[in-house]
Amino acid sequence: MEQFNGRAIISPTPDLTVDSDDGSGEPNQATTNSGSLNLAFGSGPPVSGAEDTASSSLEGFRESHSTAGISERSADLHARAWRSGTRAAYKSAWGQWVCWCHEREIDPVQSPISAVIDYLTFLYDKGLKYPTINAHRSAISKNHAPLGAVQVDQLPVVCEHMRAIFNERIPSPRYTKTWDVEKVLGAIKGWGDNANLSDKLLTGKLAMLLALTSAGRASELQQLDTRYMCIKDDRVTFHLTKRTKTCRPGKTHMVLEFFRFEEDRSSCVVECIEGYLSRSRLWQQTSDEVLRHNLLLSYVKPHGHVKTCTISRWLKDVMKESGLAAEFTAHSTRAASTSKAMGQGISVDDIQKTGKLVKAINF
Structure with a gap:
């Protein structure tokens, strides 16, 4: 954990992708991507009016805007909507988004949609694959304030941008052959x-x-x-x-x-x-x-x-x-x-x- 604007935020970790074929209650295995980001905290001035980014992590979900007004017990239960592997991947992705925003003096919880688009492009230019970038989009959407009552990942401009990333970098299978x-x-x-x-x-x-x-x-x-x-x-x-x-x-x-x-x-x-x-x-x-x-x-x-x-x-x-x-x-x-x-x-x-x-x- 690091301190940003007097609040705790998640330090970046190597980029994680969720293996869709992994199992069960166990972490679905989150694997390190060779194209991981190397983001460091800058020394710029604090972002004015930034939300408490401690609540941006899934562990702090009870403080999020999406659970505002409900009991602590209900918020705890609500946070279990995501499995452990998904939570691990989202935690890493959200931490990197926070770092990226901090370097540009952007509020990661209430950023303009242009910032989200630029960040997705940034990940694409880093060589990350479509499933990894899509996991980042989902992590941002889960913790970002809705824009016009619409979740970030459902905005037409974000969907179209992800479709462009898919068209330019179509996911390929791990293997082109199997064994006997x-x-x-x-x-x-x-x-x-x-x-x-x-x-x-x-x-x-x-x-x-x-x-x-x-x-x-x-x-x-x-x-x-x-x-x-x-x-x-x-x-x-x-x-x-x-x-x-x-x-x-x-x-x-x-x-x-x-x-x-x-x-x-x-x-x-x-x-x-x-x-x-x-x-x-x-x-x-x-x-x-x-x-x-x-x-x-x-x-x-x-x-x-x-x-x-x-x-x-x-x-x-x-x-x-x-x-x-x-x-x-x-x-x-x-x-x-x-x-x-x-x-x-x-x-x-x-x-x-x-x-x-x-x-x-x-x-």
Whole structure:
């Protein structure tokens, strides 16, 4: 935090973009953009009549104009309209906007629309991509006073300017190709029987098979809970009780089903789940108070719950062991598995239902 005009404001941090395919209640991963801004606080005179920019951060939302007149409890609840990943991205974007305005002696909360347009152009000239610039627009709009009873991001001139940025810098996919699932499955088969695998290899194998057979995000795999697991002869079903990336009002909790593959037991996800449960039961036979009701546990003592980033690292480790290029992230398992499914003649509708995909065209 810095002081500006006698008030606390957010210091700039490296520019963040929200990964739309990240998971769940966890930060959706906010990633550092190589074209981040390097803005420093100037020493110019304070802006006359500036609003309290401490309220500009999402943590200070209860003081914002949009919650004026409501109780503190209501404002606290209102602030939860944004998920943690969105709040992190907005906090960074808003801090940079405040710095930019300070250097030009502009009130960041009640700036003219021309300043917003100039700032978006400034970001474009810095080489930032459309999704990043759009996140900045949203962050400004969430904390900026409405102009003529219209939110900043809904003003026609701002929408047209963002359309121009889109036309000049159309977003491109992260990958132009994906990897062959068979390469990873072949490496896994070469490891041998589940009973003979080390804790690390068995955990990595299970994480990969879960990711490939469900087209699930690492954040969804992290939520697999043995308390909400149902094992049948041909399948294992998990009910996810927490919020996920695709969770929306009116939609029921997500259910993930994993089916037995009798043709090749070495790559059968159900066989691997059963073998892993037998192994993890030994970890639970201790007198400590470590929580161990999740399916995926740490393979090192005390074998507790793990975070989404840990599961992503496990997937990357398996991909590396399989000889895949380092450019592919753990999230690429979704594209690889759904592409394989389409290549085997599975309908787009079935893939969308299984992978929870918003647009099948992405794959």
